[in-house]
Amino acid sequence: xxxxxxxxxxxxxxxxxxxxxxxxxxxxxxxxxxxxxxxxxxxxxxxxxxxxxxxxxxxxxxxxxxxxxxxxxxxxxxxxxxxxxxxxxxxxxxxxxxxxxxxxxxxxxxxxxxxxxxxxxxxxxxxxxxxxxxxxxxxxxxxxxxxxxxxxxxxxxxxxxxxxxxxxxxxxxxxxxxxxxxxxxxxxxxxxxxxxxxxxxxxxxxxxxxxxxxxxxxxxxxxxxxxxxxxxxxxxxxxxxxxxxxxxxxxxxxxxxxxxxxxxxxxxxxxxxxxxxxxxxxxxxxxxxxxxxxxxxxxxxxxxxxxxx
Numbered sequence: 001x002x003x004x005x006x007x008x009x010x011x012x013x014x015x016x017x018x019x020x021x022x023x024x025x026x027x028x029x030x031x032x033x034x035x036x037x038x039x040x041x042x043x044x045x046x047x048x049x050x051x052x053x054x055x056x057x058x059x060x061x062x063x064x065x066x067x068x069x070x071x072x073x074x075x076x077x078x079x080x081x082x083x084x085x086x087x088x089x090x091x092x093x094x095x096x097x098x099x100x101x102x103x104x105x106x107x108x109x110x111x112x113x114x115x116x117x118x119x120x121x122x123x124x125x126x127x128x129x130x131x132x133x134x135x136x137x138x139x140x141x142x143x144x145x146x147x148x149x150x151x152x153x154x155x156x157x158x159x160x161x162x163x164x165x166x167x168x169x170x171x172x173x174x175x176x177x178x179x180x181x182x183x184x185x186x187x188x189x190x191x192x193x194x195x196x197x198x199x200x201x202x203x204x205x206x207x208x209x210x211x212x213x214x215x216x217x218x219x220x221x222x223x224x225x226x227x228x229x230x231x232x233x234x235x236x237x238x239x240x241x242x243x244x245x246x247x248x249x250x251x252x253x254x255x256x257x258x259x260x261x262x263x264x265x266x267x268x269x270x271x272x273x274x275x276x277x278x279x280x281x282x283x284x285x286x287x288x289x290x291x292x293x294x295x296x297x298x299x300x301x302x303x304x305x306x307x308x309x
Contacts, residue, residue, distance in 0.1 A: 006062060007307075008053060008070035008109075009300030011116060012036065014090025019049070020293065021056040021067075022300035026127040028293055030059035040092040046106040053107065069110040069307040071299030072099065073119035075146075077161045083113045086161065089179065112299075112306045117164060118155045119298030120253060120288070121148025126301050128294065129251045129286040137247040138288070139166055139238065141256035145187040149245060155302075156245075167191070169237045186237045190230050195256065202226060213259045227259045228266040235270025242275045242283055253288025260287075 006029070011018040013036055020031035032052050038044040057064050076088040083100020103111040114122075121130075121138035130136035134153045140146040145167030149156040156163040167187035168180045175184025188194055192209065199207050202222055215223035238250060250271065252264060268285035275283060290297060 004066055005068050006060075006066045007300040007303045008056070008067055008107075009296035009298070009303070010049065010070060010072040011119065011295030011299060012039075012072060012074045012091075014075070017048075018292065018296050019052040019056060020296040020300065021060050021062065022297060022304075024304060026123070026297050026301055028297065029062070030056045031293070031296065032056055032059075036091065040094075042093075042102060046103065049103065049107065067109055069112065069303040070103065070107055071119070071301070071303035071306075072103065072111060072113045073116035073295045073299040074099070074113065075116050075144075078113050078115050079161055080112075080114060080157055083111065085113065110303070110307060112303050114155070114299065114302055115146075115148070115157075115161075116295050117146030118148040118157070119296075119302060120146070120290075120294040121150055121164070121251075121298070122155060122302055123290050123294040123298030124251045124253070124288055125150045125153075127297060128290045129288055130249050133248045135245070135247045136249050136251060137164070137166070137238065137241055137245065138251040138253070139234075140254035140288075141190060141234070141252065142254035143192045145191055145234075146254075147241075149241075149247070151245065151247075166238060166241055169240060171233065171237050186234065190234050190256070192256070195230065199226065209256065210258070216259060216262050224262050227263040230256070230259075231263045231266025231268075232270045235267040236274055238267070239271045239274035242271060242279055246279060248282065249284040249286060251286050251288050253291070253294060257287055 007022045009020045009022050017034050017036045021029045034048045077086040085094045085097045085099045088094040100111045100113045124130045124138050136150040138148045147164040147166035149164040168185045170184050172184035176188045178185040212223050272280040
């Protein structure tokens with residue numbers, strides 16, 4: 001007999017939003033991708049999510065009243081206690097937006113809002129590559145560089161809700177300006193745009209990162225060096241987090257992680273080279289295993305844990 005309790009997981013992106021119906025064990029029962037276009041109008045957001053809930057329940061053969069709570073991950077800082085989105089670059093009108101209260105009224109259930117990288121970290125900790133570890137650093141390498149810290153089995157948010165923002169570790173005093181207000185942040189060197197620009201310089205033509213990865217797998221020297229340098233730079237920055245927060249495991253996900261072992265091995269070597277001696281013998285570096293579902297699963301598991309608290 002299926003567990004009667006279900007949870008809605010929502011992973012909001014600037015272009016698309018992923019939704020899923022999740023059981024208490026973190027298994028995806030059904031999922032649907034909806035457009036984020038027009039989300040600056042709050043009524044559009046509510047209508048699309050309500051439509052997605054109906055579709056998800058229909059596909060899973062479940063009833064809407066089985067839903068206990070919803071979790072929503074967003075790509076920006078969140079005041080978790082108040083369910084407040086503090087800012088969001090890709091969607092206008094969400095600055096200091098009380099998203100949890102707004103959606104709770106319109107979906108008819110408790111709603112909990114969290115930063116998307118924190119949702120990914122929670123999912124990998126509860127169901128993925130960081131399962132069994134009380135202290136984990138989870139990193140997403142893609143358009144930007146996101147990070148989430150699990151310390152003592154709980155998400156570490158910090159007093160200003162910016163815990164785990166590894167993409168904004170400064171790696172170069174004279175580097176390019178960053179949207180965060182700093183200069184030379186890690187994200188400006190290993191985010192998708194920076195990597196694509198570096199690939200064009202190296203290969204003397206416009207080339208996708210997927211093609212660079214394919215060439216690296218085929219053993220092409222330039223492609224392998226490209227990803228090794230990316231791994232070294234990322235690993236040096238993450239070693240600072242390792243020395244400060246002492247996680248047991250680093251989990252690396254996101255589109256850039258599709259480069260595979262050539263990237264991850266270089267990253268792991270750099271972490272161990274720069275980590276303090278007692279730590280480097282124990283720190284583990286693993287590739288994320290939940291893929292594109294991690295944000296939805298983490299958001300739903302967050303809702304489950306909060307509803308049960």
